[in-house]
Amino acid sequence: MKKDGLDIKYLAQLAQIHLSSQEEKQLDKDLQNILHFIAIIRRVNTKEVEPTFQVAKDVQMSRPDQKEKSLPREAALQNAPQQKNGYFISKPIGWK
Amino acid sequence: MKSLCQLPLLELRKKLGAKKLSPQELWAECQKAIAEKDGKIHAFLTHILQLQLPAEWQKTELKGIPFAVKDNLSTANLLTTAGSQILKGYRPPYTATVVERLQKAGGVILGKTNCDAFAFGASGENSGYGPTHNPYDLSRVPGGSSSGSAAAVAAGMAVFALGTDTGGSIRQPAAFCGVVGLKPTYGRCSRWGLIAMGSSFDVPGPLTRTVADAAFLLGLMAGYDKRDATSSQTPVENYLAALNGSSVRGLRVGLVEEFFQHGLQPEIKKAVMRVADVLANNGAKLVRVHLPHLEEALAVYYVLVPAEISSNMARYDGIRFGWQSKRGKTAAAVTAFSRAEGFEMEVKRRILTGTYVLSAGYYDAYYLQASRVRTLVIRDFQELFNKVDVLLGPTTPTTAFKLGEKTADPVAMYLSDIFTVPANVAGLPAISLPFGRDQKNLPIGVQLIGNRFQEGEILRVAHFLENYAC
Numbered sequence: 001m002k003k004d005g006l007d008i009k010y011l012a013q014l015a016q017i018h019l020s021s022q023e024e025k026q027l028d029k030d031l032q033n034i035l036h037f038i039a040i041i042r043r044v045n046t047k048e049v050e051p052t053f054q055v056a057k058d059v060q061m062s063r064p065d066q067k068e069k070s071l072p073r074e075a076a077l078q079n080a081p082q083q084k085n086g087y088f089i090s091k092p093i094g095w096k
Numbered sequence: 097m098k099s100l101c102q103l104p105l106l107e108l109r110k111k112l113g114a115k116k117l118s119p120q121e122l123w124a125e126c127q128k129a130i131a132e133k134d135g136k137i138h139a140f141l142t143h144i145l146q147l148q149l150p151a152e153w154q155k156t157e158l159k160g161i162p163f164a165v166k167d168n169l170s171t172a173n174l175l176t177t178a179g180s181q182i183l184k185g186y187r188p189p190y191t192a193t194v195v196e197r198l199q200k201a202g203g204v205i206l207g208k209t210n211c212d213a214f215a216f217g218a219s220g221e222n223s224g225y226g227p228t229h230n231p232y233d234l235s236r237v238p239g240g241s242s243s244g245s246a247a248a249v250a251a252g253m254a255v256f257a258l259g260t261d262t263g264g265s266i267r268q269p270a271a272f273c274g275v276v277g278l279k280p281t282y283g284r285c286s287r288w289g290l291i292a293m294g295s296s297f298d299v300p301g302p303l304t305r306t307v308a309d310a311a312f313l314l315g316l317m318a319g320y321d322k323r324d325a326t327s328s329q330t331p332v333e334n335y336l337a338a339l340n341g342s343s344v345r346g347l348r349v350g351l352v353e354e355f356f357q358h359g360l361q362p363e364i365k366k367a368v369m370r371v372a373d374v375l376a377n378n379g380a381k382l383v384r385v386h387l388p389h390l391e392e393a394l395a396v397y398y399v400l401v402p403a404e405i406s407s408n409m410a411r412y413d414g415i416r417f418g419w420q421s422k423r424g425k426t427a428a429a430v431t432a433f434s435r436a437e438g439f440e441m442e443v444k445r446r447i448l449t450g451t452y453v454l455s456a457g458y459y460d461a462y463y464l465q466a467s468r469v470r471t472l473v474i475r476d477f478q479e480l481f482n483k484v485d486v487l488l489g490p491t492t493p494t495t496a497f498k499l500g501e502k503t504a505d506p507v508a509m510y511l512s513d514i515f516t517v518p519a520n521v522a523g524l525p526a527i528s529l530p531f532g533r534d535q536k537n538l539p540i541g542v543q544l545i546g547n548r549f550q551e552g553e554i555l556r557v558a559h560f561l562e563n564y565a566c
Contacts, residue, residue: 005457008448015406015451016413016428017444018436026441027448030506034449037507038395041469042461051467052474054296055523056283056326063322075189079417090415090427 006031100125102252105161105309112159119160119204122255123147126162126206129253137251138228139244141167142175143207156202157316164254166245167208168215169195169300170289174205178291179241180213181224182412182419182438192289193324194258194300194317201316206254209244213440215265215293216405217241218512221503222442229499230272232538236496239269245303246273256304256313260290262297263397264491264516267528270303271491271541274530276558277303278310279516281549282523283328285314286321292408294401295326297520307529307559311335314551330549338552342560345379349557350484354390358514361494363534368490371531371542374564375488375557383484386476393473393518398510399453399466400521406450412438445506470521477522481547486557490515491528491541515543525551529558531565 008028012019019027073086082089100108100122111117127145134140153160165171168178170188177183191199199205212222220228220243228243230236231251238247242259246269249257259266261279270277278301285300292298302313315335321327351372356365376382387393413427414420414434421433439447453462480487493512502509519526525548528541542561546554 006452011448011451011455014455015447016410016432016435017439017447018429018432019444020436023441023444027445030445031449031452033505033507034398034445034510035452037510038399038453038462038466041392041395041399041466044389044392044465044469044472046465046468046472049468049471051464052470053467054326055474056328062325071189078189079186081414081418081420088415091425091430093427 006035099129099252101129101255104306105255105304106306106312108161108255109159112161119149119153120147122160123162123204126253126255129251133231133251133253136229136234137231137247138226139209139248139251139253140164140207141177141179141210141225141244144205147204149204150199150202153202158198158202160202160204161255162204162206163198164206164209164245164248164257165195166211166242166257166259168211168260168291169258170291171195171205171208175208176291177225178214179211179223179225180438180440180443182435184419186417188289190289192300193286193321195289197317209242209248209257211243212241213443214291214409215241215260215262216442216446218264218268218509219497219502221499222440224440227499230496232274233496233536235498236538237272237499239272239496241265242269242303246270246275246277249273249275249303249305256302256309258300259303260298260300261520262294262401263520264513266301266303267491267516267526267541267543268513270528271530272496272539274539275303275305276307276310276530277301277528278314278551279519279526280314280318280551281328281525283326284318284525284549284551286324286327288321288323294404295408296404297401307527307555307562308336308339310527311339311555311559328549333552335552335555338556339559342556343379344375344557344560347375347380347486347557348383348484349375349380350383350385350480350487352385352387352487352489354387355489355515359493360490361534364490364492364495364540367531367540368488368542371488371561374561385480385484385487387480387518389469389473389476390514390518392469393521394510394514396466396469396473396521397513397517398449399462400470402446402450403454403463404450406447406454409443409447414438442506473518474522477524486554487545489543489545491543495534495536495538495540519545524548525554527554527558529561529565531561
């Protein structure tokens with residue numbers, strides 16, 4: 001852990017990306033620079049300012065809750081690296 | 097003499113309609129241009145050889161005109177990699193709405209164009225398939241992330257192309273390659289089938305040879321799509337008709353002071369001032385205005401977009417589609433190795449940045465704070481648009497830079513987005529118009545930003561300016 005709590009190994013684990021030690025070193029340096037750059041937002045006074053999560057305030061309409069055709073199974077599977085009997089094949093669920 | 101595919105879309109459409117040209121001839125011209133030029137430019141990742149003309153193409157709007165599609169827009173059963181190795185060999189089961197609409201209007205896909213992996217970048221150098229080169233100077237970048245789309249149009253390999261713009265990815269390459277690039281209002285064009293980057297920022301749009309071509313295409317692409325809950329029901333205007341008799345008399349044009357302070361290349365500043373003079377000489381009123389949170393807007397972008405990216409990229413698990421690693425004994429390990437092997441460095445960089453700003457302990461200080469500053473940027477623009485009709489400024493701080501010049505410094509690369517990002521933060525429409533060249537003969541782009549859903553207005557002004565743009 002360093003200044004700003006930047007811990008590349010932990011972030012990589014959260015993001016599910018295996019990093020080589022060289023990449024860890026490089027990304028650690030890059031992220032330090034990026035965090036230094038984005039820190040300028042912290043100087044802005046945002047007391048009583050509501051956050052914006054979506055600029056399209058006028059849209060966001062829900063469509064009627066009607067049953068529609070979904071993607072056919074074959075289409076959903078057509079890009080799977082491994083499949084069998086209409087299912088995706090995966091290694092056992094578990095960490096490490 | 098200009099080759100056929102260097103002519104504006106609307107001119108070709110007229111020739112095709114009058115039977116002075118056949119779609120086969122036009123297709124062959126594009127193929128010839130690709131064969132001659134793309135070995136050096138590398139605009140296309142997938143290139144289609146056989147023309148499949150739509151039935152009754154004579155009755156369609158686009159009459160069989162070929163167009164190029166950025167590779168982060170899904171095309172059914174046609175390779176779609178988004179410029180990333182993790183999607184090598186991926187064939188989507190469906191087509192993006194904007195592409196489908198152009199196909200229904202009689203357009204024919206010529207190929208898929210190179211881009212920064214998942215559209216993360218401003219130079220094209222983050223592509224997992226090697227960079228695209230700028231047709232004006234092969235040692236320079238074409239801009240990004242819609243690199244191949246801009247280069248294909250500039251080099252006369254495609255009549256027009258589709259791109260996507262999350263922080264400038266249509267306008268910046270358009271500026272670097274000397275073509276027109278239109279970023280519509282967020283919600284104006286459906287995002288369905290656009291491989292998600294920053295979902296509250298992304299928008300597809302056209303790259304064209306002329307403003308009228310962009311206006312015509314926007315009319316075909318825009319409009320509500322029930323498959324994208326953020327697509328707007330605001331009626332689609334006849335953008336092309338609105339160009340007729342363009343006058344700028346009485347138009348209030350805002351010149352943002354802050355746009356002239358950020359290491360702006362003198363020749364670009366001169367071009368923008370020349371545009372301002374043209375407008376003023378024709379009866380427009382110039383107003384000096386401020387965008388007090390310009391630098392913060394860029395920082396907001398580089399907090400919120402990586403946050404949205406880290407969430408959007410979670411779908412690449414190495415199991416359902418995309419690259420699967422041979423390593424790992426559990427599903428989670430396979431995922432972590434697949435992402436390690438399939439993602440390019442910039443993709444990893446942005447996912448980790450996003451993961452950081454969303455993680456417990458930093459969420460409030462970064463993600464939430466950035467979302468609040470976003471509100472302030474939107475307010476800044478709202479106030480500006482009470483005083484002016486359009487904003488005028490540069491598209492980029494410099495003209496096209498050299499390949500490799502900024503790859504070692506991600507923050508320097510991010511800074512090249514400073515003039516384009518604010519429109520995305522606020523969801524506004526903007527257009528980049530080529531306006532002269534610098535001393536190295538590289539194209540200069542000037543930018544017009546409009547209020548929400550005022551595409552008609554910026555297109556009208558850009559169309560007026562086009563006549564002065566030599």
